[in-house]
Amino acid sequence: MKIIKPILLMIGASLLGSDCSQQKTVARVIYNEARGEGKAGMACVADVIHERMNNLNAYQVVTAPMQFDGINYNNVNWESKEAKFCLELADKLQRGQDIILDHSFTHFYSGKAPYWAFNQKKTVIGNHTFLELQ
Numbered sequence: 001m002k003i004i005k006p007i008l009l010m011i012g013a014s015l016l017g018s019d020c021s022q023q024k025t026v027a028r029v030i031y032n033e034a035r036g037e038g039k040a041g042m043a044c045v046a047d048v049i050h051e052r053m054n055n056l057n058a059y060q061v062v063t064a065p066m067q068f069d070g071i072n073y074n075n076v077n078w079e080s081k082e083a084k085f086c087l088e089l090a091d092k093l094q095r096g097q098d099i100i101l102d103h104s105f106t107h108f109y110s111g112k113a114p115y116w117a118f119n120q121k122k123t124v125i126g127n128h129t130f131l132e133l134q
Contacts (some may be wrong), residue, residue, distance in 0.1 A: 022059040026090035032070030038125035058093035
C-alpha cells in the first residue's frame with residue numbers, strides 16, 4: 001500500500017456556467033465524500049469521477065444508481081473553503097479537464113476493503129483508499 005500526496009493541477013474556475021445546478025450536485029458529492037480528507041482527498045474523488053466519465057458528463061456519473069453515497073446528503077455549507085474548492089473541481093470536471101495528472105483513480109472506499117479491492121494497487125489519503133481497477 002502506497003501513501004502519497006498527489007500533485008494537484010492549478011485550479012482556476014469560472015463558476016458562471018449554464019449548468020450551475022449540475023455543477024453544485026457534482027460539488028456536493030465531492031464535498032460529502034471527502035470534505036474531511038483535505039484538498040488532496042477531494043481532488044482524488046474528483047479524479048475518480050473524471051476517470052468514469054467516458055461518454056458521460058460528471059453529473060451523469062455522480063447520479064448513476066449506487067455509485068456515490070454523497071449524492072444522498074444535502075448538508076453543504078457553500079460558504080466554506082472546502083465547498084468552494086469542490087465547486088472549482090466540479091467546474092473542471094464539467095469542462096472535461098483532468099484533475100490529477102499522474103493518477104487515474106477509478107474507485108475508492110473507506111473502512112473495510114470490499115472484495116473488488118483485493119490484489120489492487122492502493123493509494124491511501126486520510127481515511128480513504130483510492131485505486132485504479134485493472
